[in-house]
Amino acid sequence: MLSKVISFALCGLEGVPVEVETDINKGLVSYDLVGLPDAAVKESKERVRSAVKNSAMHFPVSKITVNLAPADIKKEGSHYDLPIAVSILKASDQLPFNTDGTVFLGELALDGALRAVTGILPMLISAKAKGFSRFVVPAANANEASFIEGAEVYALGSLKEVAELLSGSRTFAPVAHRNYDSVKREKTYDCDLSFVKGQKVAKRALEIAVAGGHNILLVGPPGTGKTMLARCIPTIMPDMTFDEALEVTKIHSVAGELSEEGIVTLRPFRTPHHTATTVSLCGGGGGRVRPGEISKAHGGVLFLDELPEYSRSALEALRQPLEDRKITITRAGGAATFPADFMLCASMNPCPCGNYGSAELVCTCTPSQIKRYRAKISGPLLDRIDLQVEVDSVKYDDLISEGAEESSAQVKARVEAARAVQRERFSGEGVRTNANMGERQIKKYCRLSAECEDVLRRAFESLHLSARARSRIIKVARTIADLDFSSEIQPRHILEAASYRSFDGENI
Numbered sequence: 001m002l003s004k005v006i007s008f009a010l011c012g013l014e015g016v017p018v019e020v021e022t023d024i025n026k027g028l029v030s031y032d033l034v035g036l037p038d039a040a041v042k043e044s045k046e047r048v049r050s051a052v053k054n055s056a057m058h059f060p061v062s063k064i065t066v067n068l069a070p071a072d073i074k075k076e077g078s079h080y081d082l083p084i085a086v087s088i089l090k091a092s093d094q095l096p097f098n099t100d101g102t103v104f105l106g107e108l109a110l111d112g113a114l115r116a117v118t119g120i121l122p123m124l125i126s127a128k129a130k131g132f133s134r135f136v137v138p139a140a141n142a143n144e145a146s147f148i149e150g151a152e153v154y155a156l157g158s159l160k161e162v163a164e165l166l167s168g169s170r171t172f173a174p175v176a177h178r179n180y181d182s183v184k185r186e187k188t189y190d191c192d193l194s195f196v197k198g199q200k201v202a203k204r205a206l207e208i209a210v211a212g213g214h215n216i217l218l219v220g221p222p223g224t225g226k227t228m229l230a231r232c233i234p235t236i237m238p239d240m241t242f243d244e245a246l247e248v249t250k251i252h253s254v255a256g257e258l259s260e261e262g263i264v265t266l267r268p269f270r271t272p273h274h275t276a277t278t279v280s281l282c283g284g285g286g287g288r289v290r291p292g293e294i295s296k297a298h299g300g301v302l303f304l305d306e307l308p309e310y311s312r313s314a315l316e317a318l319r320q321p322l323e324d325r326k327i328t329i330t331r332a333g334g335a336a337t338f339p340a341d342f343m344l345c346a347s348m349n350p351c352p353c354g355n356y357g358s359a360e361l362v363c364t365c366t367p368s369q370i371k372r373y374r375a376k377i378s379g380p381l382l383d384r385i386d387l388q389v390e391v392d393s394v395k396y397d398d399l400i401s402e403g404a405e406e407s408s409a410q411v412k413a414r415v416e417a418a419r420a421v422q423r424e425r426f427s428g429e430g431v432r433t434n435a436n437m438g439e440r441q442i443k444k445y446c447r448l449s450a451e452c453e454d455v456l457r458r459a460f461e462s463l464h465l466s467a468r469a470r471s472r473i474i475k476v477a478r479t480i481a482d483l484d485f486s487s488e489i490q491p492r493h494i495l496e497a498a499s500y501r502s503f504d505g506e507n508i
Helices: 044-053 078-091 120-129 139-145 159-167 200-212 226-231 242-255 278-282 312-316 319-324 367-374 379-383 408-425 439-445 450-462 467-483 491-499
Strands: 002-011 014-025 030-034 063-069 102-104 134-138 152-156 216-219 301-304 326-331 334-339 343-348 387-390
Touching: 002 078, 002 120, 014 078, 014 120, 030 044, 044 078, 063 078, 078 102, 078 159, 102 120, 120 134, 120 139, 120 242, 134 139, 139 152, 152 159, 200 216, 200 226, 200 343, 200 387, 200 408, 200 467, 216 226, 226 301, 226 343, 242 334, 278 312, 319 326, 379 467, 408 467, 439 467, 450 467, 450 491, 467 491
Parallel strands: 002 102, 030 063, 102 134, 134 152, 216 343, 216 387, 301 343
Antiparallel strands: 002 014, 014 063, 326 334
């Protein structure tokens, strides 16, 4: 007898329907699994056989053929265990034919228990968009699935419970829908801008960077607080909306990094070590293409400490996603596109010894050593970093000062006000922040007076800037104007934005 059950495959973050067909006929006892399965899917044979027997059901002793259609898409992952088991049970008349329109996802243990699988959220979202509304998933994935509004999701603990649900011998309640606001929580961060003494220029630059979604580079001697400043960035970033949280959660679900809460409520802050490879940053893998650190930082911050210590190939791989806000990964196992709209925050020493340009310390490096060190960062990559800030040492009196520093909450309030201006400005244009503006938006919303053009021309010529750097100065100036609640960009806004490009003027 022939049976068909629906499951889903993942291609990047998009789910593709997979029809699990099972045919049971007379003949030599065999079990054939076709449809381009990977090793994990092929091994499902023994898991399914043991799970069926240990769930007090009969595994057919016949010629069994299981086909995963369409056959031109590689099937990867253990979540096909459950649909294969259900399809076999249907074909052997042990389950009624009432599974039409139901999507099955789950890995089986040998005793029939259902184990959690990765990628549930993007598969359910894609399935719902394609007209499916009834789902059976492992109980451990219940929280993740509870945020899909309008979906009838049954989170069950075993194959036996799935059989009872389908046969109607036992009633199960679908997973209750959870509201995003009910799980959002206040985060107490270890860092706060009020803990950072001095560094007014760097703090101002951080505020501008977060307000407009700009990339920032902190340059200064060791111990000046560059890392602490970077770790304060999440404390001043606006809270994620539900749509943003879903985007981020889909990526972390595919990567298998979701917490028990089932949704990411805090903006990511990824800090890969400087020995990270290009593949670990961009994504890939031997089988299914998985997101890398660049995509895991989507909606949040990618912090690269000691930027020149990263390999040249890894740094150059950042150029395309910084420009396009997405990354397309092509590997032998397939190709996938992941979102990569993150804020890059990098830090570095000005020279190998770290003291070049310091007002307090003496540099012991030769000019050639400094040039080689800085040459590790290419001009095109530096071009894509909007704010380049010099962070100098803090005096002892400033460190022990009892004077109150501005808190992250105060800065966050100004950032959110500036973001609100940008949301209203870019409504319906598919642009979130000033940093995302294209040339069309720059011409429309960043008109410069003759005086502003004159200031920008002088900066362009004296700093030997590129056309891209000019556009980024205008974007930063637009953010500074938003923080000032100014509808027009003023010369002082251009001057301040240009002051954050001084690193471009040096011989790197």
